[in-house]
Amino acid sequence: MNEPPHIPVMIEEIIHALAITPGNDVVDGTFGAGGYSQRFLAAGARVYAFDRDPDAFAKGSELTGRYEGMFSFHPACFSSMDSELRAYGVESVDAVVLDIGVSSMQLDQAERGFSFQADGPLDMRMSQDGASAADFLNEASEEMIADIIYKYGDERRSRRIAKFIVSNRPIERTAQLASIVRKAVGYHAGAPKDPATRTFQAIRIHINQELDELSNALEAAERILKPGGKLIVVTFHSLEDRIVKQFLRERSGNNASASRHMPVAQAQVSSTFERPAKPMKASQQEIDQNPRSRSATMRFAVRNSSPSWDENSQAKAIMS
Secondary structure, eight states: OOSOSOOOTTHHHHHHHHOOOTTOEEEESOOTTSHHHHHHHHTTOEEEEEOOOGGGHHHHHHHHHHTTTTEEEEOSOGGGHHHHHHHTTOOOEEEEEEEOSOOHHHHTOGGGOSOSSSOOBSOOOSSSOSOOHHHHHHHSOHHHHHHHHHHHHOOTTHHHHHHHHHHTOOOOBHHHHHHHHHHHHTOOTTOSSOTHHHHHHHHHHHHHTHHHHHHHHHHHHHHHEEEEEEEEEEESSHHHHHHHHHHHHHHTTSSTTTOTTSOHHHHTSOOOBOOOOOOEEOOHHHHHHOGGGGGOEEEEEEBOSSOOHHHHHHHHHHHO
16 A cells, blocks of 8 residues: 555666766657656756646646756657747757656556456547547547557457447446457466456557557657767557567668668668667566566667758758
């Protein structure tokens, strides 16, 4: 009962990689309960925190008052960090830290509907605005539901699950959805992993457009980081990590010509990051203290002085 609502994952590794000196400008792209921001502030950084979840606002307001002039909270998606900060008068920063996905604070609140560990309304909206998970499941076609569960949950039995979902509508509660998924796949109590996990992950990613947000945030970080600035991203599943890994490979020139999806002209753009460091995993000691860190992967890269890819493309367009 006395534990904090969120334990910042891999914080010691992040602090070591940042090597903050007093006065550094650091973006905390996923504020949550403020664990990262408070450590950055303690190290002497000026922190700009982003979170689209209204529940984070109260904690953000508290830190704004406590660290006047050193902390600002921005109730916005981290994908808009560059435009938000420039409107705030900040042209560039020394570091951007992104802790991707759902926070422990959100998972632990049954009323938010992110988890089936305790029954609650089937919501899953990080911004607490727009269509909920229940809206999606009760209105979407069986084919679309199956595609989302397969794409974002890597669930081979997605079509059967979607069929069960549609035949049991309306669905309003997390326990109800979990039960439907278990029936669809023939789950037996005591199995090593609950099959509802993949479906919940997939629906949550879709509702919050998490992968698009991540891709856009990486590009925003590229634009706002100054030369020598550091980008640190902590991911928790392969879909997220694949996006970060590919972004850093392309932007460091490691495989810029290898992507068949990249326009030929863009493949000639100069690299914007130095070769990234090897990815890191949480220590066994941290995993023992915080089991949710088990799946965390931390990637770290340093910005160079080249223009961002979109800025470079704009310059080429003007010249042509």
